[in-house]
Amino acid sequence: MMKLNLEVAQTVDSSPVIVVDLDGTLTPVDTLHETVLQLHRTSPQAAIGLVQALRQGKAAFKRHVAQSLSLDGALLPLRQDLLEWLTEQHELGRRIVLVSAADQAFVDAVAAHLPFRVDAAIGSDGLANLSGEAKLARIREMVGENFVYAGDAAVDLPIWRASRGAILVGRGMRFEKRLGDVPVVGRFPQEGGGPLRAWLRALRIYQWPKNLLVFLPVLLAGPMAGIGDWGQAVLAFLMLSVLASAGYLVNDLLDLAADRQHPTKRSRPFASGALPVAHGVAAVPGLLLVAVLLGLFLPLASLLVGFVYLCGTLVYSFFLKKVPMLDAIVLASLFTLRIVAGIVLMTLPWSFWLLTFSMFFFLSLALLKRFTELREVSQSPDRELRRRGYTTDDLTLLLSMGSSSGIAACVIFVMYLMEEQFSRSIYASPEWLWVILVLLLYWLGRVWQLAVRGHMNEDPLLFALRDRVSHLIGLGAIVFILLARAA
Incomplete structure (x- = not known):
């Protein structure tokens, strides 16, 4: 002393x-x-x-x-x-x-x-x-x-x-x-934008659009999906979003020391002190309670899928994200779980073509994220992505696996159209769905091209939420689905 x-x-x-x-x-x-x-x-x-x-x-x-x-x-x-x-x-x-x-x-x-x-x-x-x-x-x-x-x-x-x-x-x-x-x-006086802004950052509200995937099975079900299915999809979206926010809070609360050593993560609300950790600890059970209350209005299977998703995100955050390649597979699985949460809302048969497509598609995006991160550190002395297990020697491997996974997703999409949508006669004019294949090929090729040139944000999905071209492609896909249903 x-x-x-x-x-x-x-x-x-x-x-x-x-x-x-x-x-x-x-x-x-x-x-x-x-x-x-x-x-x-x-x-x-x-x-x-x-x-x-x-x-x-x-x-x-x-x-x-x-x-x-x-x-x-x-x-x-x-x-x-x-x-x-x-x-x-x-x-x-x-x-x-x-x-x-x-x-x-x-x-x-x-x-x-x-x-x-x-x-x-x-x-x-x-x-x-x-x-x-x-x-x-x-x-x-x-x-x-x-x-x-x-x-x-x-x-x-x-x-x-x-x-x-x-x-x-x-x-x-x-x-x-x-x-x-x-x-x-x-x-x-208090620094920053106040507690409301800090809470919005801590809850990662900007990540919630990823949970819109829960609407995909309802959208693709065509006329077989009713108003009630869409209403339940809204509740499932909110449940997944609340569970995701709870997972983010737990991750940030238990990873304070590591976040404070990171050049950007040190500004997170709990790491920077903008929010007291005691408030975060109290918020987690509150969010879980809200998720359960939302789940009471959903099929039990949907609630179970939601909590499997929460457990998966926590296991990924603290253990699996450090295992090269397995981390990308787990990320793809977590995105696919969001689609599963939408499938179990309806009594329709499961579409394993859709789930397989999702795995390959999101595996491509997960590998794209790792490729972008590695490319950014390629100029650093250690040439290693710390806490991830990758080195810049893996850039070629990530590029080949990621791009080929994207092509595989497109092939699976074709099989999905041929084996399910045409044979089940869900759509009046399913040929319009083939245009979506062209849009999908273009979008995947574009994001990988931007990544190779160094113009891609670390998270391709967040990039898509801000990219006007991606907006137009997504809007076009919805239009062609509606044309396939109504024509």
Whole structure:
């Protein structure tokens, strides 16, 4: 623990000491919540002792967590505007003290990676929990009455009221009217676009259009699908989307450390601290409950397919995505499950031609995604796609397998037309469906050409959602299906 030199503190200048809180203030995250969550994933045995430690008090609980799991202060997101201001004040000779209810080990880990040296870093010691009045008593013991305090929560009100000035950070802005005569010497409002925008990002709403595949069997069923089938498809779409969002939350909550080391994933809401992990943990069972309620209005088979999909996405996220080639096959299977969720809505026979087509088609797109990622890292020194198991030596293999899978999908589509659609006489003029084959060949050839030239987004489906040519091709396919039904 870093000690405050009181003699120096009294002689440097008469400016108030800047006392800074850690959780929610210097960093937007709650270090205790994050480490408890990480402990359950990395050391389940240590997590078992949490209940016993909690019986000994909150400080003992924090010490148990700190002894079981270290905190990487270098990866912890810090509030940049506050950090820059503190750095400026330090350069002006102001004394800065870091005092937190977090365990001493966590406070030291953060203090060691600050761009300036704090005069003291004080945290809970396993006996006393430095929060509220207890923190105020410790601050007075260390620096006296001449201090300003940076905090963010209601528990900080006694400290603000005893200070020479309040520094309001994040959610602490809402307590300004409760400070009485204490002047506000600094305001650092919540960064980002607010909680609503953060939740939309965390739930990956932009990924929901992938679940529109559930409508495909209903669309291809032609006149054999009624209004009720379309209504159930809407419910199935919502159920799959909610389950997918729950899976994304679980993935992000359990992968915080890895995300913070990634150049783009570090900006995700939980990794960046835009959303508290406790809120994410609470949201997961809420989303699952919503999915179950939606599933009550669907056939049981559809609900079961939805939860198989959820389990599959979690197994993929934490294990299978690290196995080359198998990861692409699993991705194709997950997309095919979306179609299965639509098939089981109706009493029609299963179309295994359609499912086979889906596997080959989405295998091509999954390999396209890996090809694009590898092509981007081909200029890096290690020439390896970390955490995926691919190297740039696999580029030729991915290109050949991906493009041939696309051609296989087109062949299967022809067989689907010849063996099912023509023989079952579902469509009045099924010959219009042959035009879709041309559109499919063109689209697959185009996206692979763009990938080879380096113009493809990492996710080809998200690319298609923003690509005008893809929009026209998709619209054309729907038009020709309708022509086949009505002509």
